[in-house]
Amino acid sequence: xxxxxxxxxxxxxxxxxxxxxxxxxxxxxxxxxxxxxxxxxxxxxxxxxxxxxxxxxxxxxxxxxxxxxxxxxxxxxxxxxxxxxxxxxxxxxxxxxxxxxxxxxxxxxxxxxxxxxxxxxxxxxxxxxxxxxxxxxxxxxxxxxxxxxxxxxxxxxxxxxxxxxxxxxxxxxxxxxxxxxxxxxxxxxxxxxxxxxxxxxxxxxxxxxxxxxxxxxxxxxxxxxxxxxxxxxxxxxxxxxxxxxxxxxxxxxxxxxxxxxxx
Amino acid sequence: xxxxxxxxxxxxxxxxxxxxxxxxxxxxxxxxxxxxxxxxxxxxxxxxxxxxxxxxxxxxxxxxxxxxxxxxxxxxxxxxxxxxxxxxxxxxxxxxxxxxxxxxxxxxxxxxxxxxxxxxxxxxxxxxxxxxxxxxxxxxxxxxxxxxxxxxxxxxxxxxxxxxxxxxxxxxxxxxxxxxxxxxxxxxxxxxxxxxxxxxxxxxxxxxxxxxxxxxxxxxxxxxxxxxxxxxxxxxxxxxxxxxxxxxxxxxxxxxxxxxxxxxxxx
Numbered sequence: 001x002x003x004x005x006x007x008x009x010x011x012x013x014x015x016x017x018x019x020x021x022x023x024x025x026x027x028x029x030x031x032x033x034x035x036x037x038x039x040x041x042x043x044x045x046x047x048x049x050x051x052x053x054x055x056x057x058x059x060x061x062x063x064x065x066x067x068x069x070x071x072x073x074x075x076x077x078x079x080x081x082x083x084x085x086x087x088x089x090x091x092x093x094x095x096x097x098x099x100x101x102x103x104x105x106x107x108x109x110x111x112x113x114x115x116x117x118x119x120x121x122x123x124x125x126x127x128x129x130x131x132x133x134x135x136x137x138x139x140x141x142x143x144x145x146x147x148x149x150x151x152x153x154x155x156x157x158x159x160x161x162x163x164x165x166x167x168x169x170x171x172x173x174x175x176x177x178x179x180x181x182x183x184x185x186x187x188x189x190x191x192x193x194x195x196x197x198x199x200x201x202x203x204x205x206x207x208x209x210x211x212x213x214x215x216x217x218x219x220x221x222x223x224x225x226x227x228x229x230x231x232x233x234x235x236x237x238x239x240x241x242x243x244x245x246x247x248x249x250x251x252x253x254x255x256x257x258x259x260x261x262x263x
Numbered sequence: 264x265x266x267x268x269x270x271x272x273x274x275x276x277x278x279x280x281x282x283x284x285x286x287x288x289x290x291x292x293x294x295x296x297x298x299x300x301x302x303x304x305x306x307x308x309x310x311x312x313x314x315x316x317x318x319x320x321x322x323x324x325x326x327x328x329x330x331x332x333x334x335x336x337x338x339x340x341x342x343x344x345x346x347x348x349x350x351x352x353x354x355x356x357x358x359x360x361x362x363x364x365x366x367x368x369x370x371x372x373x374x375x376x377x378x379x380x381x382x383x384x385x386x387x388x389x390x391x392x393x394x395x396x397x398x399x400x401x402x403x404x405x406x407x408x409x410x411x412x413x414x415x416x417x418x419x420x421x422x423x424x425x426x427x428x429x430x431x432x433x434x435x436x437x438x439x440x441x442x443x444x445x446x447x448x449x450x451x452x453x454x455x456x457x458x459x460x461x462x463x464x465x466x467x468x469x470x471x472x473x474x475x476x477x478x479x480x481x482x483x484x485x486x487x488x489x490x491x492x493x494x495x496x497x498x499x500x501x502x503x504x505x506x507x508x509x510x511x512x513x514x515x516x517x518x519x520x521x522x523x524x525x526x527x528x529x530x
Binding site: 005006007009010011013014015016017018020021022023024025027028031037038077078079081082084085086088089097100101103104105106107108109110111112114115116118119120135138139142146166172173176197201202203204207218221222225230233234237240244245247248251252 | 265266269270271272273274276277278280281284285286287288289291292295336337339340342343344347355358359360361362363364365366367368369371372373374375376377381383403406407410411439464467468469470471474475484487488491497500501504505507508511512514515516
């Protein structure tokens with residue numbers, strides 16, 4: 001008797017939490033395709049708002065996709081060798097370096113953006129270019145890439161594998177290319193999906209770093225929430241959901257897979 | 264090329280990037296905080312001037328409320344989902360983790376859809392119920408953000424709890440309340456402290472949600488933003504950023520030492 005009552009209470013809390021998270025999301029999706037949200041769904045459904053969003057914000061959407069790809073390339077170029085270096089040189093210095101590059105996970109994006117602006121804000125060529133936003137995105141996503149690869153590398157016997165290859169005459173570069181990279185693939189995949197998902201949704205840093213000519217998707221969202229009618233803001237959010245939800249699911253799948261391999 | 268130089272070469276791009284875009288900018292930020300008219304006294308001003316101390320207190324209170332609410336909701340839901348296998352369980356789990364990828368601005372908008380002037384609550388209730396732009400709206404926004412993050416950490420720990428312990432407690436005559444207090448909560452404690460610290464730190468620094476909702480509420484991220492953009496009080500903006508950054512960094516350090524998880528703060 002007691003047991004079923006507690007279960008009922010637990011179920012109620014779980015369902016309430018689900019409703020709290022899901023209902024506004026569904027409302028936003030619905031509002032984005034409703035002719036007139038104030039009159040309700042009875043006013044009819046339309047794709048007019050989504051098309052409006054496309055006309056108004058296509059540039060922001062493409063900028064975000066472009067930034068995400070650029071961010072992925074840079075985090076791979078910096079993060080993959082770095083993760084290998086950290087895995088081959090475990091010790092307090094590596095721990096310290098890993099801890100340091102993880103600072104952007106803890107320090108609010110607003111503070112990091114202010115720091116970047118203080119140092120580079122006066123370099124107008126850099127300040128107004130898209131690479132300035134890219135630096136912010138790389139700063140924020142790099143620790144995810146490094147940790148994701150490092151977790152996989154740390155779980156395997158890299159030293160023995162490499163010694164085997166070295167005894168057969170493989171150079172450090174050949175070992176990196178033919179042994180480290182293929183073995184790190186699950187971590188690279190999980191890291192890559194995390195980087196892209198986070199970059200597309202990044203707002204805190206980007207809001208401070210962007211210029212009126214360089215608005216990313218989330219910056220455009222904030223813009224539309226402040227100045228557009230509710231239907232357009234919702235339609236834009238809908239576009240964002242369509243982009244981010246599959247990425248999130250792929251990221252969760254890849255991270256779970258990498259974690260299984262790392263164990 | 265020897266092995267050692269190759270490994271060091273591998274670390275070079277990371278070193279250069281983090282020096283140029285993390286270490287130096289943070290040093291510059293610190294210098295900017297003490298280069299103002301007041302010098303080092305700017306840090307005293309945070310606790311001396313009513314505007315800043317009130318902001319600090321309000322931010323801590325809202326963040327604490329968020330933390331405890333998120334812990335209560337997520338622990339209950341997390342234990343339920345771990346201990347019961349039923350049809351639709353995965354759907355509930357997906358719904359509860361879906362908002363992980365939502366930026367703070369989007370969550371702010373979702374709260375407006377719930378509690379704004381054209382919001383759901385205002386439509387289905389008599390009278391005029393608009394709470395999106397109040398402290399309650401901000402609290403709900405932070406809660407929305409925290410539930411999935413806390414849930415994942417708690418569920419990971421709950422899966423490692425041995426159900427036999429609870430059964431033993433029950434056969435010894437413990438009522439459900441005692442089982443929760445004496446068996447389940449102590450077992451989950453490290454992950455509860457860890458995810459609580461993450462939720463608290465995230466709420467303290469949440470800018471996106473505050474940006475959409477807190478137009479009239481002074482919380483630290485909004486004050487930093489207005490000091491920087493409107494009042495051009497760079498020193499104060501920098502000082503508040505540094506204090507906020509140190510607080511959230513220490514909290515997340517505690518969280519990681521207890522649970523080993525990495526959950527993105529942001530928001």
